[in-house]
Structure formats: structure tokens, C-alpha cells
Amino acid sequence: MSNTNHSLESIVSTLRTTRNADDDSLKILIETSQNCQCLFDAADSVRRENYGINVYVRGLIELSNYCKNNCYYCGIRCGNPVVERYRLTDDEILNCCEIGYELGYRTFVLQGGEDGLFNDNRVCKIVTEIRKRYADCAITLSLGEKSETAYKSFYDAGANRYLLRHETANDAHYAKLHPPEMMLENRKQCLWNLKRIGYQVGSGFMVGTPYQTTDCLLDDLRFLQELQPDMIGIGPFLSHRDTPFASFQNGSMQQTLRMIAILRLMFPYALLPATTALGTIDPLGREFGLKVGANVLMPNLSPITVRKKYELYDNKICTGEEAAECRNCLAGRVASVGYEIVTHIGNVKR
């Protein structure tokens, strides 16, 4: 056994037992080009200790691709004149929930760009209606940065969870991915506000965004240790042809898998999705994700007519199948790697 191999194994073992490691050790795991089977095996065994072979599913409803923000990486940024904009009606949203409920989904994730027409009142009205119809479901929102009052009113209307990736926890890097009016400080404040209100909070970041260094990824891990979120969503950066980052390389699947495994060891209880971006970069990306610690999938429930328009990056998968087909396809994929979809509400196990 080589020395470096030995040190990888000892880092993994420390990370597993203490849920922590020093900066240099973490950087080795983040950067290494070696075979990381020991990291992946440890992550899978921690996942099994906490969640068995269960995979939780969340039905994703993409409400609107209008967005007031201009993030340099994102295909639905307001500065993209080419994208055909849409927003779902309240009835369309409720219809997605109905289809999803029949297929066994017990969590609905309402995600969208920061669309002024989905104002606080309207979001409250929709959440209230979904809550009234589906008392046994979790309602997750992913609608970007809002005031604390708005977050509180959504919560009081019946929302339980909120997903807001911090995107990168390094200020200088954040400024390279976003226009000057967007600030990491605000994003973090939103996350703390959500926590204080009582939401189950999800954060996360992209792997391989332009200008990202190992130190940036280390900052992501350290920030997450402070925040202690219930869910952590990560995926590779994927370029979109009509953005300022069109000519940048995609993130790497291997590095994304290493980050998922590291997260599983640092946050044994966390809900970690194998994301659509991971499935886009490689046809088996989500299966690999499940094998290295991920335990959540978020299939699309949006009407087929709008799927292609919610294009955050090029070649997004699952834009052509009805919700029911997606559900079957996923069940097969999950079984192929030895896990099992469960349809209960799937709360975090702390």
C-alpha cells in the first residue's frame, strides 16, 4: 500500500469517527485524483447506518422561469433574452400536486426564479391550499431570497422546508459568480432567518464553477458546519450556452462524488440529493451519487409543456417524460444500485 493511499484511508477514518478533519486533510480529499473507493465505501456505510437503503423522493414543481436576478451561471437569468418565459397558474400547480400525490409523492418542492408576480400573498395562498388538501405532505419552497416576514408568512401558511443554496461560501468567489447587487452576506442571513423561523433548511453549492478553488470548497464545508442544515444539495456546474459562462468547462463528476461522500461523513444525518445536474453530466450520475452517500431524488412534476423552458444549464435531463414515466424510470434506477424508494414524508433523522 502506498503512503498516499495510507493517508487517504486515515483521513477517511478520522472524518468518519469525528465528523471533522483539519483543513489540509480535507483539501487532500477534495483534490485527489487517486482512487477514492475507501471514501466512497465509508460514505455508503454511514448512509446505511442512518437511512438503511431508503431513498426519499420529492416531487419538484418548477413554478416560473421569470427571474429578477442575473447570476452569471444560470440559464434563466434576467439578462438572457432568448429563453421563453412561463409561469404556472395556481390551478396548474395544484394539478401537479394531485398527479404527484397519486404517484406516491409526500413532499412537494415549489421552485422558481425570483418572479415578482409570485408575490408573498400569492405564495401564501398557494401554500395554504396545498396544506389544506394534503395534510400528510411536506411543502418545500425554493423561491430565493425573501424578507424574514415573507418567510414567516409562508411558514405560517403551512410550508415546512426551504431550499436555498449558498452557492459558494467564499466572498470573492461569490462576487465572480454574481452581479454586484447580490451578496453572500444576504444569502447567509436568509438561511439563518429560515432556521430561526423553524424551517427544515437546505443549502448547498455547485462543484466546478468558474474560478472555484479548493479553498472555496473548503469554505463551503466550514460554512455548512456552522449552519448545520438538514439538507445539502450539490451538483456539478454545467454551462449554459446563453450565459456569460457559456465557454467555461463543466464541473467534474468525480469531484462532485467526492464532495457528496465527504458531506455524508461530516453530516451523517443529512438529506443529500443525487441531483438532476449529476444525472445530466453522466447518464448514471445519480446512481453513482446514491452509492456514495446520497439518499434523496427530486424528480420533476412540472407539466411537460414547460419542462424544457426551466433550463438552468444545457442538456437538462427528464424534460420529455410524464411524471408517471419519471417515477417508474427512477424506481428502476434506484433498484439497479441496491436501494429502495420510500414514499413517506422523509423527514431528516437528527
Ligand code: SAH
Ligand atoms: N431561485 C431559486 C432557485 C434557483 S435554481 C434560488 O435562488 O434558490 C436551483 C439551483 O440550481 C441553484 O441554487 C444553483 O445552485 C443551480 N444552478 C443554477 N444554474 C446552474 C448551472 N448552470 N449549473 C449547475 N447548477 C446550476
